[in-house]
Amino acid sequence: MRRKIVxxxxxxxxxxxxxxxxxxxxxxxxxxEGYSELPQGVFVEGVLVSDYTSLNMGENPQVAWxxxxxxxxYCTAYIQSEDGTSGFRLLFDGLYDNRFPRFSKVRIDLGGCxxxxxxxxxxxxxxxxxxxxxxxxxxxxxxxxNVTISALTDKDLFTYVTVPNVEFASKEGSYTNVNEYMxxxxxxxxxxxxxxxxxxxxxxxxxxxxxxxxxFLPVNTSCY
Numbered sequence: 001m002r003r004k005i006v007x008x009x010x011x012x013x014x015x016x017x018x019x020x021x022x023x024x025x026x027x028x029x030x031x032x033e034g035y036s037e038l039p040q041g042v043f044v045e046g047v048l049v050s051d052y053t054s055l056n057m058g059e060n061p062q063v064a065w066x067x068x069x070x071x072x073x074y075c076t077a078y079i080q081s082e083d084g085t086s087g088f089r090l091l092f093d094g095l096y097d098n099r100f101p102r103f104s105k106v107r108i109d110l111g112g113c114x115x116x117x118x119x120x121x122x123x124x125x126x127x128x129x130x131x132x133x134x135x136x137x138x139x140x141x142x143x144x145x146n147v148t149i150s151a152l153t154d155k156d157l158f159t160y161v162t163v164p165n166v167e168f169a170s171k172e173g174s175y176t177n178v179n180e181y182m183x184x185x186x187x188x189x190x191x192x193x194x195x196x197x198x199x200x201x202x203x204x205x206x207x208x209x210x211x212x213x214x215x216f217l218p219v220n221t222s223c224y
Contacts, residue, residue, distance in 0.1 A: 087158030
């Protein structure tokens with residue numbers, strides 16, 4: 001029997017001279033495609049919608065055929081505008097810099113940080129963030145929108161949305177179409193294997209809603 005679930009996902013978070021509300025769009029406006037450094041006096045204000053304790057926050061790089069740098073996951077956070085119309089991925093300098101509660105409204109001094117503006121789809125990653133430049137303004141801010149899979153667009157990337165009435169579509173009978181022998185060892189994957197075979201970090205799963213639309217999600221294998 002298929003089990004229906006409700007899932008929340010990140011699609012996955014303001015240059016401020018006069019108004020923090022406009023800062024997401026201002027940062028985008030001064031960040032050409034590729035890498036660029038933000039000048040001093042640039043701030044972003046928004047809501048952190050990530051959970052630093054989760055093993056599914058970041059895209060861990062494959063540094064060798066048999067080695068994954070899982071450190072990146074713990075340095076990754078997402079911040080969005082309060083209305084959920086825009087979001088950035090944040091890469092903190094260290095995992096202990098990324099320790100702010102989920103759904104905290106924060107103001108971050110981004111002077112000297114680097115923006116990576118990518119296209120197809122368009123998205124922005126800001127690296128070099130440190131905890132000393134983060135000010136928590138409010139905790140437990142209510143954010144999030146209910147959307148269907150068909151209503152999702154690239155603008156929803158790095159924002160927090162809830163997609164109701166979904167189920168995992170296991171098209172070949174397996175909950176995860178991945179060789180557990182190759183993925184990262186964890187409490188959820190205690191498969192006995194040589195350490196040099198822990199080389200797969202991400203597995204793809206399909207999520208289907210009650211409208212018949214499907215979404216492909218790459219999920220960190222440590223979460224299984």
